[in-house]
Amino acid sequence: MKKVCAKSVPINSTPDQKLVRQQICSDFLERLHKELMENIITCDKTYIFKDDVETK
Secondary structure, rough: OOOOOOOOOOOOOEEEHHHHHHHHHHHHHHHHOHHHHHHHHEEEEEEEEOHHHHHH
């Protein structure tokens, strides 16, 4: 396994930042297809999409 990407997440998010993150996550989940769910890695309540370039 290799690191694909990393993003710092603010610890003390404002209510507006939390709302934006929730909306982005909801939109992301709506767009996913069932077969893509196996490519999502979760860690520390942060979701990271793993993209395997070799399969494209």
